[in-house]
Amino acid sequence: MTVESQLESLIGSLPGGVSEGVALGTGLAEGYDFYPSALGQVVVTFNPNGVSSLDTVDLFEDRWAARIGKPLIRAEAPQAWASHIPEAIERGTPGKLPVDLSSVTDFQRSVLAKTATIPRGEVRPYGWVAKEVERPKAVRAVGSAVARNPIPLIIPCHRVVRTDGHIGNYSLGGPHNKHELLEYEGADPDQLEMLAAQNIRLNGNTTTGIYCHPTCRHVRRSRESNLVAFSSTEQAAEEGFRACKDCRPGPKT
Amino acid sequence: MxxxxxxxxxxxxxxxxxxxxxxxxxxxxxxxxxxxxxxxxxxxxxxxxxxxxxxxxxxxxxxxxxxxxxxxxxxxxxxxxxxxxxxxxxxxTAVEMFETGTEDPEPIDDAAWDRRLAILSSHQRDAVVLRHVVGLGIAEIADAVGRPEGTVKADIHRGLSRLRTTIEEES
Structure with a gap:
């Protein structure tokens, strides 16, 4: 046997894992892994650009097929940011975790980016998000953008509530999950519903003369005896209060 | 193709x-x-x-x-x-203390061929592997390694004869 023919026989098969690595590295497939959350185990998908979706174990497969449809490979998230995933889920904000929102429109992306700024333990109405993204009349469009949030929990769409104050619907398994999450974060959803029933949308502080969303940290820090209730920004303004600069409840100036 | x-x-x-x-x-x-x-x-x-x-x-x-x-x-x-x-x-680079076994089946005489190829210069090894393991033509190899065709031919020639000598010495 010549050296040349021996060399020709030195080829075997492609080791397992290489094709998958290529599919993940090119983005032709996405990776998925399981993580714990306040709502039990969830499935997180990712590609080289960041986390692309999060869903409950039950809903994941059907919704993935309908929305993205790319092949999926069980994998570990990229080392550079894998450790940020549990933290982002727990804190309800992306923080240092890169997110890939290429599956949604520019408008939806701006709504989700704004949603991600709502602090833990606080809620904002859909109308507030609409105003903040400079589309004050697009409240319904904001509602459907939030409902199609591909990365719930990490982009905290559970902190966006109906403009009348009711906590509203939730795509990650229904309103009871939204209730549970808000409770977990200390936002007291029962009290929110109660305020809504009484037509209370805003709270003013008589010492500072500033009005806020009821869950704003400045309200929670105030003495209850100093608080007054308003049903609208107009009413608050008429009574001489100005809008809080942190939770920005007032009309866009 | x-x-x-x-x-x-x-x-x-x-x-x-x-x-x-x-x-x-x-x-x-x-x-x-x-x-x-x-x-x-x-x-x-x-x-x-x-x-x-x-x-x-x-x-x-x-x-x-x-x-x-x-x-x-x-x-x-x-x-x-x-x-x-x-x-x-x-x-x-870390020193491997233990052999990390792989599950993939490896073709014949693996360690032997690693040893033989390791003796060649890197230019010879690349050229011999591209020519006879992979099966590229001389011009294609010259493009891939960024060296003139004549040099590639010489590398293959010298590499092969060195491999023949090595195998003879083994037996």
Missing amino acids: EDLNNALATDLDRAFGSVVDEMGPRLFWGLRRMCGDHQEAEDLTQETFIRAYRALDGYEPKRIRELKLQPWIWTIAMNLGRNHVRDRARRP
């Missing part, structure tokens, strides 16, 4: 898996013979395909149809490999 070019030009995402299936074994084992390290060859193979995909993604269909895929892929791989070696030279 022409069918593959057409498929890539028509629908890159759908066809790229076939490129990996078709060219993967040759690419991996060629790299594996050159660098002598299973894990490094896996990394290089993966990275080569990822770069190839990104490049194809930016090419016009006409350019993809005219591409000679095998030598083109090897040009990417050899460029990556050179940088790899350079990067590695700049940082400390």
